[in-house]
Amino acid sequence: MKELKLRDRTIRTDKPAFVMGIVNATPDSFFSGSRGSIERALSLIDEGADILDIGGESTRPGSEYVPLEEEIKRVVPLVREIRKNSDIPISIDTRKFDVMKACLGEGADILNDISALEDDSSLASLCAESGIPVILMHKRGIPSEMQKKTDYKDIFDEVDSYLSSRVEFALKSGIKSDKIILDPGIGFGKDTAGNFTLIKRCGELCGGKYPVLMALSRKTCIGNVTGRDVDDRLSGTLAADILSVLHGAFMIRVHDVKEACDTLKIINAVEFARF
16 A cells, blocks of 8 residues: 655555656647646546646756746646546646645645756745645756766766755755655656666665655657657556566656556556455
């Protein structure tokens, strides 16, 4: 049984990892199938998502950040509409205080920050005061240039050291330890070999003291190995998700919720005789 404390409740799953379904309120996310509105959100809920992750700013390699007003315009109405239909936990993929504050007012539950509270340090106090979980991700530089910075002496040590420093910042800012989730940032300033090292060792990050989210769905490293375009990377994604969960992932962030849930059911059956 996995559990995660939100600000006003605790959620649980019998699956070996939580499944976070992606809903991108953007016109330019790298996988067009993730783009959508309330219809996509409700579909992912029906498929078995434990959490929805809503984003209004694409962070694919080469993308440019969007203005605050545009991000709010994209995300807040969608959160509001989801809340009219469901109490599913909602994560907000943002780096901006004003976006997260507005979404909290509409019932959002989790901050998913690719900058690990660096781009807007005021987010830390917002998370601490509201008592929401925060996902701290490692990346190098900004999306428009991050794939030019993929050389590391020891990728695991460098990612681990960075995340440890961001955990320390979060704790000093008043965020409780049971509200911190780590994300090694697959594809964010890493080459294929580096990404696979992080998959294999994800459960070791920060000494295994904090839950880890793995966001592998349809990413370039999977295409580099399989030779498949983004629309044809589902099988490779499921294999990577299986390995990440077996190596300690607490949560997987996916485009294809139904298939991810089926995969986790097989892990449960084989590893834990739960069927």
